[in-house]
Amino acid sequence: MAAESIDQKLLQLENNLKSLIHSQQKEREAKAQLLQKNNQLQAEVEALKAQLLDFQNQDKIAKIVSSTTVEKEESTELKLKLNEYIKEIDRCISHLS
Numbered sequence: 001m002a003a004e005s006i007d008q009k010l011l012q013l014e015n016n017l018k019s020l021i022h023s024q025q026k027e028r029e030a031k032a033q034l035l036q037k038n039n040q041l042q043a044e045v046e047a048l049k050a051q052l053l054d055f056q057n058q059d060k061i062a063k064i065v066s067s068t069t070v071e072k073e074e075s076t077e078l079k080l081k082l083n084e085y086i087k088e089i090d091r092c093i094s095h096l097s
Contacts, residue, residue, distance in 0.1 A: 057086055 061082045 054090070058083065061086065 061079060064082070
């Protein structure tokens with residue numbers, strides 16, 4: 001009778017260990033998915049920050065151009081030139097990074 005009790009306890013212990021191992025594997029998979037999602041969201045945040053900075057630069061340029069007292073055609077031309085310069089500077093910065 002004692003041998004049966006020991007066998008039952010060992011079987012129960014084995015089942016508990018299998019359950020724990022299975023739970024651990026599920027948690028590792030969930031952690032990996034969360035890390036991947038976190039990395040994706042961080043990359044998206046960085047892209048949005050860059051986009052916001054670009055919009056802020058364009059807004060500053062627009063304010064500078066609109067505050068100058070030149071003809072409308074010259075103003076548009078100046079704005080386009082400044083935009084080109086800023087894009088080129090951004091490209092240079094990205095190459096340096």
